Amino acid sequence: MTRPVRDADTLRVIDFGRASALRSQTLWHAVAHGVSSGEPPTLSFVRPAEPYVCLGYHRRLDEVDRAYCAEEGLPIYRRMVGGGPVYLDSGQLFFQICLPARSVSPARTAALRDLLSPALSAYRAAGVEAELDGNMEITVGESKICGHGAGQVEEAVVVCGNLIERFDHERATSILWLPNPTMRAEVLRMMRRFVNATPADPEQFKHAAVAAYADALGLTPEASDLTPLEWAAVEALDEQFTSESWIAGPHGRPRPPVREVKIRAGVWVFAAEHEDARVVASVVGDSVDRAQFRTSTPYDGLSAAEAAMAGVTLSKAPAVLAGFGSTGRRLAAAFAAADGKSL
Amino acid sequence: MTNAHTTGHEILVEVSGYPVAVDRMYHADSHMWVKRLTPGTVRVGLDALGVETSGTLAQLSFVAVGDELARGRAFGQLEAAKFVGPLVSPVSGTVSRTNDAVVTDPGVAEHDPYGEGWLVELTSADETELADLLGTPEAITEWFGRTVEDYRLRGVIAE
Structure with a gap:
């Protein structure tokens, strides 16, 4: 005792x-x-x-x-x-x-x-x-x-x-409210990469x-x-x-328009949309690790736009997406809504 | 102390590299300023050193309007660097208004601590307690400069 x-x-x-x-x-x-x-x-x-x-x-x-x-x-x-x-x-x-x-x-x-x-x-x-x-x-x-x-x-x-x-990445992701399966998969991918057990x-x-x-x-x-x-x-x-x-909880911030999830300091995933353009992206430091795009209007250049965004700093995202016409501008507007401030 | 100037609403001087509004009172321990609005009504906010030592503000929350506060009790909580700590009331009074703008964007309190970044307003502020605060430009700047020097010597803030 x-x-x-x-x-x-x-x-x-x-x-x-x-x-x-x-x-x-x-x-x-x-x-x-x-x-x-x-x-x-x-x-x-x-x-x-x-x-x-x-x-x-x-x-x-x-x-x-x-x-x-x-x-x-x-x-x-x-x-x-x-x-x-x-x-x-x-x-x-x-x-x-x-x-x-x-x-x-x-x-x-x-x-x-x-x-x-x-x-x-x-x-x-x-x-x-x-x-x-x-x-x-x-x-x-x-x-x-x-x-x-x-x-x-x-x-x-x-x-x-x-x-x-031991760390159960699947459950650690599943307990989070996330707006779509694409973001859930991306959060899980980033969590597996950036959060780990040390037996x-x-x-x-x-x-x-x-x-x-x-x-x-x-x-x-x-x-x-x-x-x-x-x-x-x-x-x-x-x-x-x-x-x-x-x-x-306390009376705090209103619900942000963009769902952002911090994986670890300096690493986050967000889901944002503008008109018919939907973005799920992961960010490491100030650069895009992976961007995934969807639009309800058919557009053949989505895969190329996703590839073009890898490694791009957030500040340069609008300029890169401007090369993809009006769809690119809508995707850029979705990107602009994510600032990491809700993390 | 250098470069006294007036902004939209406050009279700022620079003390040891930090802006200090000298048109109000200060509670030294909590790094809170108190500004009279009308008889019995005061506005409260963080001073520049309170902001500096907190780090990048992530979240702010306040008690409810109508709550009665005793001096030294928390009127809210501040979170920075995953560190949650109380916002300590420098005087007793009743919370009459909270600043929704800093709840929505705590960066406002960081970038404009003496103006738009105010935190709460209190009515029925205790006059005796107000008299205990640092209230003259000379006393404020002397205290602020001494505190900055002390914090720099102790490595609390950068040179």
Whole structure:
């Protein structure tokens, strides 16, 4: 049995083991409330016992295919940290580092870098040659290997990530509401290319993460458990996170006219249309990776237009498509509607 | 401090490379500005350092109109770099209006923080709390310049 700790030089380490889908969220949110109230910085681990879908705080519920989730028995929860809708299951081990807000950089990017960097040592100790790239993604090659998010809960900052031992690309795509099968296939293709599992020993990963975060923060790790107040917070959060109003989310942006899906930082897929011209395209950096066009008016040049767009920067898309007559101009207008701002 | 000038609605000066509107009050810790609109009614927004340290704004959301706020409580949330954090109210009051334009396009708050990028308006703003804010051009520019210098020394923002 572990005991609660309060030493100022202590890094509390709490391994929640396997937890229900709901508790795999509410347990660490309760830790944030505890740290906000004066509990020591805390590194926690949790593995969801069952699959579910989780939305970033601001994301629209209609980004998720709720009919698919209901059919598959996947609950949908909303977290207090950022990022998009994601599919989680027992093939992913989640870690959360939580500190008093006053102890992290006021600059969010710097805070994120400071609190993600120790995780790199953990991946490497587990045999995964991970890097933190310029887009603040933990990667191996061009693949994102860790889904992260961050947030401030009262007076505590928490950064979350995961060791993806297995990743179900099909389900991760299926939980998203997408307007047509072409976009679904393209999202799946890009997800397979840019999001990947790194099978590794989770115990080795956890052990190394504890050492790395303790070292980076100058703290002494000590196995612990939630305090009675934190357990009370868990129960309150269980109620909050299952309430319709919380799952519906805050009053935020109106639904964008173009469906855009971020695969990883700098990689996204969109579906847009203008009059009878329909576009599904994937973008890497600022260049088109693949464009797929449909028009209800027959046009023999569609395949040539698709081929011409590969590798073209978004800013030059109108000029390239202008070479394809009035159809090209309609396709260009569809392209112009996608700006990545909804991501 | 250099280059004081008036834009459409605000009087801006440049302090250590950042624009600062000196026709309003500031809450140092939250990097929020407060501008009186009518007696008892104020407009609130992020200052240029608050924008800079947030990074590229991805999402903004606000509490509902009619909600009563205590000083130091969140009147909304800001997301940048997948990091969600509270927008902290610099004074107590009742939310009377929120800026839909910045919800639809958070970039407005980034590019015009003292003008079109305002966040919320409060009525019944607490006069005692307003008196606690930085309220003279001298105090504002001295605080802002000192904070920029501190942030640069600590590597919080670039030189």
